[in-house]
Amino acid sequence: MSILDAKVPAGPIERKWSEHKDHIRLVNPANKRSIDIIVVGTGLAGASAAASLAEMGYNVKSFCYQDSSRRAHSIAAQGGINAAKNYPNDGDSVYRLFYDTLKGGDYRSREANTWRLAEVSASIIDQCVAQGVPFARDYGGLLDNRSFGGAQVSRTFYARGQTGQQLLLGAYSALMRQVGKGKVKMYDRHEMLDLVVVEGKARGIIARNLVTGELERHGAHAVLLCTGGYGNVFFLSTNAMGSNVTAAWKAHKRGAYMANPCYTQIHPTCIPVSGDHQSKLTLMSESLRNDGRIWVPKKLEDAKAIQEGKKKGSDIAEDDRDYYLERRYPSFGNLVPRDVASRAAKERCDAGFGVNRTGEAVYLDFASAIERYGKMEANVHHVENPSPEKIRELGMKVVSEKYGNLFDMYENIVGENPYVHAMKIYPAVHYTMGGLWVDYNLQSTVPGMYVLGEANFSDHGANRLGASALMQGLADGYFILPYTIADYVASDIRTGPIKTDTAEFVEAEKSVRERIDKFFNTKGSEPVDHFHKRLGKVMWEKCGMARNAKGLQEGIEEIRKIRDDFWANVRVPGKPNELNQELEKAGRVADFLELGELMCKDALNRNESCGGHFREEYQTEEGEALRDDENFAYVAAWEWTGEPGKDVMHKEELKFEALKLSQRSYK
Amino acid sequence: MKLTLKIWRQAGPDAKGAMVDYPVSDVSEDMSFLEMLDVLNDKLVREGQQPIAFDHDCREGICGACSLFIDGRPHGPSRHITTCQLHMRKFKDGDVIHVEPWRAGAFPVIKDLVVDRGAFDRIQAAGGFVSVNTMGNLVDANAQPIPKLDSDKAFDAAACIGCGACVAACPNSSAMLFVAAKVSQYALLPQGRPEAKTRALNMVEQMDTEGFGNCTNIGACEIECPKDISLENIARLNREYLGAELSKE
Numbered sequence: 043m044s045i046l047d048a049k050v051p052a053g054p055i056e057r058k059w060s061e062h063k064d065h066i067r068l069v070n071p072a073n074k075r076s077i078d079i080i081v082v083g084t085g086l087a088g089a090s091a092a093a094s095l096a097e098m099g100y101n102v103k104s105f106c107y108q109d110s111s112r113r114a115h116s117i118a119a120q121g122g123i124n125a126a127k128n129y130p131n132d133g134d135s136v137y138r139l140f141y142d143t144l145k146g147g148d149y150r151s152r153e154a155n156t157w158r159l160a161e162v163s164a165s166i167i168d169q170c171v172a173q174g175v176p177f178a179r180d181y182g183g184l185l186d187n188r189s190f191g192g193a194q195v196s197r198t199f200y201a202r203g204q205t206g207q208q209l210l211l212g213a214y215s216a217l218m219r220q221v222g223k224g225k226v227k228m229y230d231r232h233e234m235l236d237l238v239v240v241e242g243k244a245r246g247i248i249a250r251n252l253v254t255g256e257l258e259r260h261g262a263h264a265v266l267l268c269t270g271g272y273g274n275v276f277f278l279s280t281n282a283m284g285s286n287v288t289a290a291w292k293a294h295k296r297g298a299y300m301a302n303p304c305y306t307q308i309h310p311t312c313i314p315v316s317g318d319h320q321s322k323l324t325l326m327s328e329s330l331r332n333d334g335r336i337w338v339p340k341k342l343e344d345a346k347a348i349q350e351g352k353k354k355g356s357d358i359a360e361d362d363r364d365y366y367l368e369r370r371y372p373s374f375g376n377l378v379p380r381d382v383a384s385r386a387a388k389e390r391c392d393a394g395f396g397v398n399r400t401g402e403a404v405y406l407d408f409a410s411a412i413e414r415y416g417k418m419e420a421n422v423h424h425v426e427n428p429s430p431e432k433i434r435e436l437g438m439k440v441v442s443e444k445y446g447n448l449f450d451m452y453e454n455i456v457g458e459n460p461y462v463h464a465m466k467i468y469p470a471v472h473y474t475m476g477g478l479w480v481d482y483n484l485q486s487t488v489p490g491m492y493v494l495g496e497a498n499f500s501d502h503g504a505n506r507l508g509a510s511a512l513m514q515g516l517a518d519g520y521f522i523l524p525y526t527i528a529d530y531v532a533s534d535i536r537t538g539p540i541k542t543d544t545a546e547f548v549e550a551e552k553s554v555r556e557r558i559d560k561f562f563n564t565k566g567s568e569p570v571d572h573f574h575k576r577l578g579k580v581m582w583e584k585c586g587m588a589r590n591a592k593g594l595q596e597g598i599e600e601i602r603k604i605r606d607d608f609w610a611n612v613r614v615p616g617k618p619n620e621l622n623q624e625l626e627k628a629g630r631v632a633d634f635l636e637l638g639e640l641m642c643k644d645a646l647n648r649n650e651s652c653g654g655h656f657r658e659e660y661q662t663e664e665g666e667a668l669r670d671d672e673n674f675a676y677v678a679a680w681e682w683t684g685e686p687g688k689d690v691m692h693k694e695e696l697k698f699e700a701l702k703l704s705q706r707s708y709k
Numbered sequence: 710m711k712l713t714l715k716i717w718r719q720a721g722p723d724a725k726g727a728m729v730d731y732p733v734s735d736v737s738e739d740m741s742f743l744e745m746l747d748v749l750n751d752k753l754v755r756e757g758q759q760p761i762a763f764d765h766d767c768r769e770g771i772c773g774a775c776s777l778f779i780d781g782r783p784h785g786p787s788r789h790i791t792t793c794q795l796h797m798r799k800f801k802d803g804d805v806i807h808v809e810p811w812r813a814g815a816f817p818v819i820k821d822l823v824v825d826r827g828a829f830d831r832i833q834a835a836g837g838f839v840s841v842n843t844m845g846n847l848v849d850a851n852a853q854p855i856p857k858l859d860s861d862k863a864f865d866a867a868a869c870i871g872c873g874a875c876v877a878a879c880p881n882s883s884a885m886l887f888v889a890a891k892v893s894q895y896a897l898l899p900q901g902r903p904e905a906k907t908r909a910l911n912m913v914e915q916m917d918t919e920g921f922g923n924c925t926n927i928g929a930c931e932i933e934c935p936k937d938i939s940l941e942n943i944a945r946l947n948r949e950y951l952g953a954e955l956s957k958e
Contacts, residue, residue, distance in 0.1 A: 094843040109764060109823075110830050112871055113772040129851060162845075171850040172841045174900045176864040183854030201864060207771055208867060215838035222834035230827070253819055282766040316739040321747055322768045451770065454787075454794045457739075520843045569754040571747070615754055620721065621820045623762055624754060 046299075046679055046694040049481040050154040055700040056136075059158045062482070063525050067532040074099035077531045078539065080247055080262040082234045082289050084111035086206075086213055086512060087495025088268030090519030093216035096225035098524060100531075103260055104217065104226050105249055107233045107284055107626075112214045115270060115282040116515060119206025120327035120448065121190065122198035123512040125163040130187050134195040136160045141701065143510060146192040146379050147475070147503020148653035148669060149703050150302070152677070152696065154482060155500045162521040163513055167199055169520055175212040177201050190508040191328055192379035192708075198509040203327050203447045209512055213519070232258070233626065234289040236550045237265065237296045237491065244293075244491035245540045248550050252626065255619035257554055259547045261540030263531050264490045266523065267293060268515075271474035271496040273306065275634045275641065276586070277578025279471035280312060280325040286630035287637050290478050290497055298486040299679035299692060301479035301499035303637065304645035307506055307654050308587050309472030310336075310383035313455055314403040323470040324455055326406070326448055328508040331376045333411035333441065334465070336383070338395040338404050340364040345395045355397065355405050355464045366390055370664075374708040381505040381654045381667070382708060384469035388587050389665065391468070398466050407464040412437035469587060473511060475502045475654065476644070479679040479694070483526035484518060487679075490530060494518035499677065504653025558618050561628045566611035570627040573608040577601065577631070577638055585642050590658040594646040598639055598687070605635040605686070636686040643680075647691065650674045662705075671703050710736045710802035714749070716761055717809045719818050726818065728807070738798035742785065743768060743775065745797055762821040768793040770935065773870030776877075777822055778809040783874035783933045791872060791935045811873050813882035815920045828919040829871050829887060835915035836908040837891040839900050859897045866893040868936040875930035875938075881922030886930040888912050889946035890938050896949050906953035913950055 051062040069077065077100050081092040084106040092104045106114060126139040139160035144151060167185070171177065177199050178186040187196040201208040220226040229249065236248040238259070246261040272287035273279035294300045311326045339345045340362050347353035366386055368375045378386075387404045390396070397403050416437025420428040428436070438461055442449065452460045477499040484492045484500075495515040502510065541547075584597030608631070616622045651660040651667035652674070660668045675696045680689035711734045719726030733749055740748070743765050750760035766774040775792040779785035785795045800806065808822065816824040841847075867890070875886035892909050895901025901908070924943060931940045 090843070097842040108766060108772070108774060109826060110773075110871065112830070112833075113766055113774050115767060115772070118767045118769055118771050127850070165845050165847070167850045168847040169841075169843060172839065172844075172847050172900055174839045174863075174895050174898050176860050176867050176894065176898065177850075179855060179857050179860045181857050183856050183860070184851050201867075204771065204868065207870075208864075211867065215833065216841075216843070218830065218834040219838040219840065221830070222836075228830070230830070280769075282772060283768055284766050317737055319737060319740045319744045319748055321741070321744050324769050450789070451794065454770075454790055454796060455741075457796065457798055521845060524843065567755070569751050571751060613754060615757070615759055621762055621823065624760060 043690065044692050046479065046692050047481070048152060048694055049483060050152070051482065055154060055157050058154050059161055066525065066529040069528045069532050069535060071099050073535040075101070076538070077101065077534060078103065078262040079264050079266065079527070080105070080260055081266045081268060082247065083114065083268035083270060083497070084214070084217065085114035085116035085268060085270055085495060086210055086515030087519040088114065088266070089210065089213035089217045090516050091266055091268060091494055091523050092226055093213060093220050094520055094524045096220035102220070102226040103229065103262065105229045105232045105234055107231065107252065109231055111217060111228060111230055112211065114210060115285050116210045116512070117207045118282065119512055120203045120325065121329040122188065122200035122205045122509040123166065123209060124190070124197050124509040125167045125199060125513065126160055126197060127164050127167060129185060130196045132195045134197050138195065139163060139197065142193045143501070143507055144503065144701055145706055146507035147505050148667065148706055149503065149671070149675070149698065150652050150696065151503030152500050153698055153700060157700065158522065159501050159514055159517050162517045165521055166513060166516045170209060170212050173212040173216060175201065175208050188329060188332055189377065191331060191377045191383065192507040200329065203329070203445060206512060209516065213516070235292065235554045235629065237293045237488070238546050238550045239296050239488060240544060240546045243489045246542060246547065248554050253621050255617070255622065257551055259542035259551060261542045261547070263534040263537060263540065264492065264527060266492045266494060267478065267497050268494045268519070269497045271477065272634070272637060273471045273474050275577065275638050276471040276581045277574050278315065278320060278323050278582070280309060280323050283322060286633070288630050288633045291633040291637055293478060293486065293488065293491060295682050297488045298491060299479040299681050300476070300640060301677050301679040302476040302644065303641045303680070304585065304648060304655050305475035305504050305653065306471060307380060307473040307475060308384045308469045310380055310387055310469050311406060311467045312470035312472070313452065314398055314466055314468040324451065325470070325472060326452060326465065326467060328380065330406060330445060330448065333444070334376070334406040334408050335365055335410060336367050336376055336404055336406055337363045337365045338390045338397060342394055345397065348397045349399060349401050355407070364395070371708045378708045379505055379507060384587055385656060387469055403466040403468045405464040406467045408441055408460070409464070412441055415440035473506055475499065475504060475506055479677065483529065484523050485526070485530065492523060492527060494523055504655050557629070558625065561612065561614040561625060562618065564609065564612050564614070566613045568611050568613060570612060570614070570624055570631050573604055573612060574627070574631045574634065576604050577635055580604070581638055581641070585645055588656050588658050589645050591646060594642045597642045601635065601639045601642065602687070608632065608635055639687050640680060640689055643687065643689065644678055647678060648674055667706070675703070710738070710797070710800070712736055712800065712803070713805045715805065715807045718761070718821055720820065722817060722819055736797050738796070740797045741768070741793060742777070742779070742795040742797065743793050762823050764823050765793055770794040771870060773872035776811050776824065776872055778811060778877055780807050783811070783877040784935050788932070789935055789937050791870070811877040813876045815882065815884070816873060816876065826873050828921070829873065831919065832884070832888060832912055832915045833891065836904070836911035839895060840904060853899060855899060863894045863897040866890045866897070866938065866942050869938055870936055872935065874933045874935060876921065878929040878933035879922065880927060880929070881925060883924045883930070884916050884919070884921040885924035885943050885946065886934065886938055888916050889942035892949055893942040893945045896945060905949060906956065909946065909949040909953045910957070
């Protein structure tokens, strides 16, 4: 084990970033033209980084597995993006955003990174507005804000329930502008299958053209991984079907450390599972918790009647409802952070109070919001003595304006009208705070390989607050990496183009090809999904919302069995040299089967509870996460040593200079 | 329920395709259409057959990847949703369902139900942006108020997911609604005005180069658009384009 150096600059926290920027090396415009950079992934981090680097003059090659760079999964983010603008004049500041984010992450993020994130947040909004992103505005034409979990101010900018879409299309438009200029060469329907390391430096990738099946070698002076999270290790998650860990995992095997892989975010407001055929879970934006009230029946017999279909939520009298978040956390109420809300829902459902057939759902109810807004509207429009029906009608209009697309989506999936019947929700895997380890410059332990956005580990600690993923993706891509990378590539201005006929490229391509052949040669009987579903079940039960040492040890054993079974019995039909979606899935699941074990190992190592990592052995009397700062205020960064399960841990000590560690409370 | 699927199979871009029958049983009404295809593919793989290739990703109606032409309609029988949001409760026992790829010259078939929509990216690259570089010192986002109505209309246009249903629905295979949505979003916002003329001219030129057909005001695109993008945007594009063409230097 070694202690990792995060290269955090010295000085007071509020000066670190600007001092650092002022003193890192620059590359002059003429020399930028001789530097090639590969960017893998075209979500918020990848698209914004690729566009910004190309604008600066670097030659960029951009890769995505989707048929168009516009489809990266950032597009599905609904609720919003945080920024310390303090437009509502409610006392927000860079410090408060920093404080909320660090506290929300249960003091397991790198303090200096979190501060920098808060510091550049305001610029992101300016940049997006300049690009023509249509954020929500008020009647005065100014930008509107709403509040999100874990904060007591309104600092979330949004574009109806499609904020991720609008921000991504903004970054995509900037990317396409550079594609049009020839500064970015776009490789869509391409999947990175290996990282090529030459003399200790990241110098390129092996990518598979998903249409022709050809393996391609691409050389560059630096490689950026902006490949998102690995939530699909659970099979069921809110991630896109194609979201995967492969690029990051291959980089891990080539020397990049994987940090805190067990930190997984289980989002409290998702549509519950409906059956075995389920392929993914759908998120209902956290913004709904602004107006929706979460409850279950107080009496077990009511819950039982609902589970059996004999009663409906509306049959339960007001006094017989348990608004458990408001009860347990009076000051934050329904707006507690995600990990807290998810665990509270699980606690009630485990106790038998769930409200669907399987007892794994709670209500998210808009009845009181509809009434409140209805009365307000009646006042605004001078409706004298409005009837309850009129109030409902007016209120529904307001709720529909705010959340209409989410309500429609819910109705399509569930087949029930959420304006009439309270929504049913349950937690689901949504985001992974863990990821590849990076230093302050976002450089991994492989020199020349940088990791941005959800794919890295640095900013959110053990739990990410709502509306902070979009902020981090764009902060990394627009405002951090374009500066920090210059310091590295400044040494490469005389290197010349990276040749791809060297032994390292040949070896990497050969290993990719051998693995593909192995899939076809297995000639088993079970499709890939069969193994993925089994893995997902183990991960959910043993390494999900609550974990314990025994379960994690069992989980590791079970994953090993599934992995062995996979390599003996998987069936991949078709050929390697064609569009072959089963082959694509096989490669991704094979990597998940190795990552899953590391996640359990990491969770087993961390003998404390923090944020989304809840170890049942470590909790307060009230059932809240109990940290152990003395022994676990560190980042666990795992090094691959040649075999799954044999990773070796390195530590980065977390030092807190600007904030004192304290027990997180939302009561 | 039991259904009969008639699905377009085509081994590759140059292969000859055909409709092939697949009986499916035990379809639950809670399944999405794509989950029903997952179950079918699972069966095909187990039987040693080639699974059906189709594009899909987010499965929550926003990425625009899914693209099935179901019973003669892009994204199937329901309005304002994508195929991935279509659930089997919209069908009944015994139904025969036809599933085809988008049909348009500018969207060549790659395999089975997968088509190449790269033309949309190239149209976007021709002018679908505001020429602003990444800068840390821009003017404050609230320095310029934008009337809520303009902003809302820009949003309505910006909601386009680039799925291509408009092209698939159009007898002329026109991409006017797609182009109009992008041109409108920027034309309605002050940030987009400085380049409004070149944008309209360049995007339309690229659209024509790609081989999309002309708009003859049929309106099928608006009806089939999963994001309810209005024909009003096409009127705005025509106005923008005409103004730009007439004042061209």
